[in-house]
Amino acid sequence: MQEQFLISAKPDLQKARQCWLATLAGERRLSALTVEAYERDTRQFLQFLTGHCAGPPGIADIADLRPADLRGFLAARRNAGAGARTLGRGLAGIRSLLRFLERQGLVNAAGAAALRAPRQPKSLPKPLTAEDARRVVSAREQLAEEPWIAARNAAVLTLLYGSGLRISEALALTGSDLVNQRETVLRVTGKGGKTRLVPVLPVALQAIAEYRRLCPFHLGAEGPLFRGARGGPLNPAILQREMGKLRSALNLPDTATPHALRHSFATHLLGRGGDLRTIQELLGHASLSTTQIYTGVDTARLLEIYESAHPRA
Structure with a gap:
């Protein structure tokens, strides 16, 4: 999968994220639309961290992310108009990236795992007349x-x-x-x-x-x-x-x-x-x-x- 956007991250994190996306598409065989959504969600997260950390983040900057950092990102996305389903998918993408990095001994994903996903609204059943x-x-x-x-x-x-x-x-x-x-x-x-x-x-x-x-x-x-x-x-x-x-x-x-x-x-x-x-x-x-x-x-x-x-x- 080719990067089509400028990523606000240091080279080490950019490279690791690219490997993660390739794994999603290749080994895990997720659909192209799911991989695209995860790419977009994590890109937005890295853009948020650039402001949060006063500069593009690297692996060292996300090694010990706290739930408060992730809640800040979700709050910013909610203020921008994102709904509960979008926020839930975004958190799932971030967790997947952090778990990928954790398996390589690069980060601790406990903060993301401890954060509860936004409650999803119940859709009403659609009966026939x-x-x-x-x-x-x-x-x-x-x-x-x-x-x-x-x-x-x-x-x-x-x-x-x-x-x-x-x-x-x-x-x-x-x-x-x-x-x-x-x-x-x-x-x-x-x-x-x-x-x-x-x-x-x-x-x-x-x-x-x-x-x-x-x-x-x-x-x-x-x-x-x-x-x-x-x-x-x-x-x-x-x-x-x-x-x-x-x-x-x-x-x-x-x-x-x-x-x-x-x-x-x-x-x-x-x-x-x-x-x-x-x-x-x-x-x-x-x-x-x-x-x-x-x-x-x-x-x-x-x-x-x-x-x-x-x-x-």
Whole structure:
């Protein structure tokens, strides 16, 4: 990687930094964009140290950086308009450089390791509208050429939206699950081995029954319920790809993913009066604070409607 900018550092630190960047791109095989970002972040850090140390820094000047020095850099970047994600990435780049130099016995990276990264803002889930969710899970909308594959896709997507399952949880079901259409509750093992009970809607049971009827493979009790085209376990990437086809056909946003159906399940329940504690149990969240993010989605949606509909908004 060729230097394209004037680096505010003494030759020994410039050379060491160049070796570090080459290691990132060569041995660690980081993407070109990541290496470019780390180059930019550490260049900005060295420019800050030039003012902080009253001259271009060398390896000796950064040998014992304190957390206070790094906090000063982050504060300067924040004052310049950098957000939490940018600051976090910048700190990660600096830590990587210092660890590289520490392995060569040149610096002590303890100060950087002791500094806590800026807290990252939580991005709100992006659910589908109720109408779009219904269109996605409708068997009539499926685009697969094989009828049994279309029925399979519809059954999986209906479970994601109707029961709030993660895609991994749906694909972990076996042939012994949901055999009887009178079953209304499913026992699911989620993250951390935590087991929960989720309701299964009649429409989901009908979709699964139709898939079972059309599936050309024997669905044994111990084998996976949802199969790939050759009879093996269904790969999540296949379902992601099928969802991409639906996005294009139904003119849905890029945020319409299989996992967005789980978000839609929670958001639509909350919008219809469901209480957070119950939704927490249905989703299998260990903490109520994880579920509370959906209150932000609902509030954001209300404001969006207000701003688009109110004549004085």
